[in-house]
Amino acid sequence: MPEFQCLACSRLLSEKDLLEFRGGVRCPYCGFRILKKARPKNMVKQIVAE
Numbered sequence: 001m002p003e004f005q006c007l008a009c010s011r012l013l014s015e016k017d018l019l020e021f022r023g024g025v026r027c028p029y030c031g032f033r034i035l036k037k038a039r040p041k042n043m044v045k046q047i048v049a050e
Contacts, residue, residue, distance in 0.1 A: 003015050003037065003038060004035040004036065004037060004038055005035065005036055005037075005038040006027035006029070006030060006032055006035055007032065007034050007035065007036055008027065008030050008032035008034075009027060009029055009030040009032065011027065011029050011030075012038055013027065013028070013035065
């Protein structure tokens with residue numbers, strides 16, 4: 001299950017992906033430094049519905 005999302009390219013990443021590629025906080029695909037925690041889709045739907 002994806003745990004992080006890149007703010008630049010919007011790819012979903014797991015913690016395992018980050019450790020395999022560079023072992024840091026950079027996105028392995030675009031090299032962007034800032035990642036945010038990805039929310040589960042059902043959580044997003046609940047917020048929008050309210």
